[in-house]
Amino acid sequence: MDKKPCKSEEVEVRKGPWTMEEDLILINYIANHGEGVWNSLAKAAGLKRTGKSCRLRWLNYLRPDVRRGNITQEEQFLIMELHAKWGNRWSKIAKQLPGRTDNEIKNYWRTRIQKHMNKPAEVCYSNQSDCELLLDQQASSSQLPCNSTHADFMETSYSPLSSFNHCNNIESFYEQHQQQQQQQQMMIESPSNHEDHYWNMEDIWSMQILNGD
DNA sequence: AAACTGACCAACCGCATTTGC
DNA sequence: TGCAAATGCGGTTGGTCAGTT
Numbered sequence: 049m050d051k052k053p054c055k056s057e058e059v060e061v062r063k064g065p066w067t068m069e070e071d072l073i074l075i076n077y078i079a080n081h082g083e084g085v086w087n088s089l090a091k092a093a094g095l096k097r098t099g100k101s102c103r104l105r106w107l108n109y110l111r112p113d114v115r116r117g118n119i120t121q122e123e124q125f126l127i128m129e130l131h132a133k134w135g136n137r138w139s140k141i142a143k144q145l146p147g148r149t150d151n152e153i154k155n156y157w158r159t160r161i162q163k164h165m166n167k168p169a170e171v172c173y174s175n176q177s178d179c180e181l182l183l184d185q186q187a188s189s190s191q192l193p194c195n196s197t198h199a200d201f202m203e204t205s206y207s208p209l210s211s212f213n214h215c216n217n218i219e220s221f222y223e224q225h226q227q228q229q230q231q232q233q234m235m236i237e238s239p240s241n242h243e244d245h246y247w248n249m250e251d252i253w254s255m256q257i258l259n260g261d
Numbered sequence: 262a263a264a265c266t267g268a269c270c271a272a273c274c275g276c277a278t279t280t281g282c
Numbered sequence: 283t284g285c286a287a288a289t290g291c292g293g294t295t296g297g298t299c300a301g302t303t
Contacts, residue, residue: 065271065297087288099288104272139291154292155270 062096066105070095074102075110108149115147119156127153128161 062070077093083106086099095102108114119127123145130141138150138157145153 063273085288098273100274100290101272103289108271136292150291151271158293159269 060096061098063101066109070097071105071110074106078106078110104151108151113147114149119148119152119160123148124156124161127157131157131161 073093073095077089081089081092083089083103086103088099090097090099090102093102097105126145127141130144134140136154138154142148142150142153
């Protein structure tokens with residue numbers, strides 16, 4: 049992997065995708081010591097990552113309350129509403145969608161919504177009334193009435209995943225996790241040429257399921 | 262089957278803000 | 283009050299994969 053020597057001290061800094069081992073170390077460390085003070089956390093945990101990288105990994109992927117899976121129509125509706133109100137304030141928008149990260153919303157906006165907005169035939173809102181028109185169109189095709197509020201959505205359609213209790217039996221989880229991966233590997237008979245062990249979305253989901261959801 | 266293309270998303274980078282001394 | 287370090291945020295990049303030619 050890409051490694052750069054640091055200016056002041058010759059410390060290796062890992063970049064690129066996180067391995068399962070690194071994730072395990074980070075989860076374990078935070079389970080025991082809590083999050084925060086990321087630079088010293090990274091050092092204390094023995095991770096060759098920057099504090100920034102650890103924080104990002106934790107917030108966007110490893111946090112137990114991160115909600116994976118497709119953005120629902122109701123969430124899309126809410127994102128569009130909030131973006132019309134606040135612009136590219138992704139973290140602010142993300143706070144209104146529990147379990148979703150600013151990075152995820154930002155990516156979603158750019159790859160899905162913005163793409164459609166650029167099409168000339170579609171409504172591109174430049175003011176509030178245009179936006180409301182678009183939102184009404186969205187809402188009419190969803191389960192929520194067009195005058196639904198954020199609170200309506202939250203009460204009716206959002207059910208947060210129960211947090212996994214990562215303090216307790218994380219080691220046994222990993223044993224199960226690895227066994228599952230091996231079984232899946234055998235089933236699909238796909239040659240694995242990765243030297244590192246990478247996580248995928250399903251791993252995180254199964255983590256939450258295994259821990260009592 | 263191979264090459265190409267576009268969509269998606271994890272992770273990095275740089276800058277702004279906050280915090281602690 | 284000023285400075286350095288830590289943190290937070292938004293923009294961007296690069297890798298992967300699925301679909302198409």
